[in-house]
Amino acid sequence: MKYMATYDLMETARNTNQWLGASARAMAAYPIWGMMPNPVFNLIDAWGRVTERSFARMVEKPDWGIQAVVGSEGRDHTVQCQTELKRPFGDLVHFRVQGRPTMPRKVLLVAPMSGHYATLLRTTVASLLPDCELYVTDWHNARDIPVSAGKFDIEDYTLYLVEFMRHLGPDTNVIAVCQPVPLALAATAYLAQEEPEAQPRSLILIGGPVDPDAAPSDVTDFGRRVTMGQLEQLAIQRVGFKYAGVGRLVYPGLLQLASFISMNSDRHGQAFFDQIMRTAKGEAAEHDKHNRFYDEYLAVMDMTAEFYLSTVERIFKNREIGRNAFSIAGRPVDIGKITTVAVKVVEGAEDDISAPGQCLAALDLLTGLPESKKAAHLEPGAGHYGIFAGRSWRNNIRPLVLDFIDANSGDAAAARGSKSRIRLASAQGAET
Template identity: 40%
Template sequence: MLYKTYELQRSLLNAGSAWASILADMLADRRYPPANLGWGQMASSALEVFAHAAAPRGKPAFGIHTITLGETEHAVEETTVVTRPFGDLKRFSHSGLPDDAPRLLIVAPMSGHYATLLRGTVERMLETNVVYITDWADAKLVPLDKGTFDLDDYIDYIVGFLEHIGPGAHMMAVCQPSVPALAATAIMGKVDHPCRPLTLTMMGGPIDTREAPTQVNTMAVGRPHVWFDHNVIATVPINYPGAGRKVYPGFIQLASFMSMNLGSHMMSHWGLFKHLVEGDEDGADATKAFYDEYRAVCDMSAEFYLQTVDVVFQRHALPKGEFIHRGTPVDLSDITDTAILTIEGERDDISGIGQTRAALKLTPNLPDAMKRYLLAEEVGHYGIFNGSRWRSRIAPVVDEWIAAHARVPARKRLAAVN
């Protein structure tokens, strides 16, 4: 009933958005008398804010068409190089990169948003790297006959994608995938896998949520595991390809994130209203662009969500040495030659200070020279991987880290993943 109720509400809001948009245009058209009155522009702006907030949203495009290096503009090539039921592997490159440019796998979070949330991350790292990114699927669009997808599968996908990229690649995990990326690195390190990453950069990740727990962490441990199963898991309705699949709906995750900072979101929309009234199109477009991405959400498979809550947030299995993958314990001491950079934001309200840095303590067999920690001052969770501070203060550190460990070991290239 949860999903069906949401779909009914969504259809009503879609109609309301369409009518609000029509009325907003009419009230802003000088051919109509109300547009020439003082209240006409204000009413038009208010209706436009509502229309934008209630409008339906699908999967956004990355839309990275060019990269400018110095005074030269280069066309960006975007291709999907691996296609799998629950996630594809995308590749970004351009002609300005040298033949031996580093290859970087960015592991996007599967946390309710599309990989396009990392558009700014991809765009900045593309200046110096051939960039690959995990493009996770919306679970409601994956038919039931494609099977299930849990945390073990997530790790297998990471390993498979690294195998496709080949030896000598680097990896970056943003937020939630820090745990499976670190686990995958240990699994590959244990068997001297030729495609294990040269470096692993983890940004705002919940490696050990016992360190400086945030509101998100408190909510996860404040309820028994069965509560999540009974209260936030829904069944995909019949109008989607994944009908019958159990999922954690993206609209619940969005509501959760919005409620955490409701005041700031209200102020942002008040700012949008003022921009529209004042005729500041650039300011209005910037706010709209952010919320177009922020409100574009997708569903997670129930098994992945529930296993993540249990293993990462409630049992803290990885830092306690109790993490199991396919029946085999994951030992972080097996990481011996993948250089690790951990990055945290001083104002991160999702992953507290120390949660990502914990990875450096949990890898005892990795030399200290291959470990580094960066605390980004005055940066919140989103600012770690997007925005001006990311581009000017954080990304250069990642560039330096990759360059410092850009050796190419003699590892046999494996066959590409199908």
């Protein structure tokens, strides 16, 4: 089958490197080497440990790793990740905090489907949990979904968001990060047309390509240069025999990872060299900074071919959201129909993926929304990752987001308790 052999070849190469790392560790651990101490054995062991761990992570879904959250009374509450709605291509999960009253802020955090799992937003989730009743979209790896489950493109993605919003109710506050920003906007407009009473209360759009032409970047330039036929030939393969989705056309996670690393190959190469040396000297730890970052960065997932190709063609090339020309099953979705949902746009001044202006374009499309319900924030010095994780998110953006939710909720109790819980969560985040 077309490109199935290539998919299996990539998996074979990954598996071989994982095996080589494990073999190097085993060889360096032979007791006989203790009779002739030599630093080369420490280096072999260190190379094996780093190599085995790195290649093993590429096919493992990371755990959320959020065990407890501190309540307003100062004591720990255990956290359970429960599936609220289960669907073939993605679930709606609820982070239920045991022993804590239901929080007045109900938040749906829409995670990107762009090569990494929803756990990429782990720190975002952890920072919102003290103040919110939190729900997250947990997208599935396409390689694990049988062909019999059918297709999944950007229209299907949008309808999933519509279903999740409808299920959670009109008191929901939606936060979309990166890739899903234009589709979350479209899903809200779809509800405004079809079921106005099911619209969310507020919509926060963080660093997404609503109109890629508003501020061209390397990402948008690539989308312009490559034709759809070239892209299909370069990026699309069929899932091999090892996984349940055998035969499904996908954009493989391993191929995406190769692209990610090639963009900053010198920096990644130096990071792994330094980690090998630290491991050889006994200075590395299981959960040190390197492992925390690369355990997540290397864990990649396949996207369905139709989702990837329709994103490039309809969002980047044709600018269907940016031109307010998006449709679902041939039915136009008019963003101007949004008239009651408060919308806030957040961008990073140093964002080189969704450059400043691409997300801000959403406010111009909201022709039916009063100016009093629109807001925007440009975070100085923040790159793409920084606007939803790290110091910029924790200290500046997150408090603004919660204040925006409160200002449009009419819930005085939530607003009164906001400041103290923000300070508590920010202090906890600074410790980590």
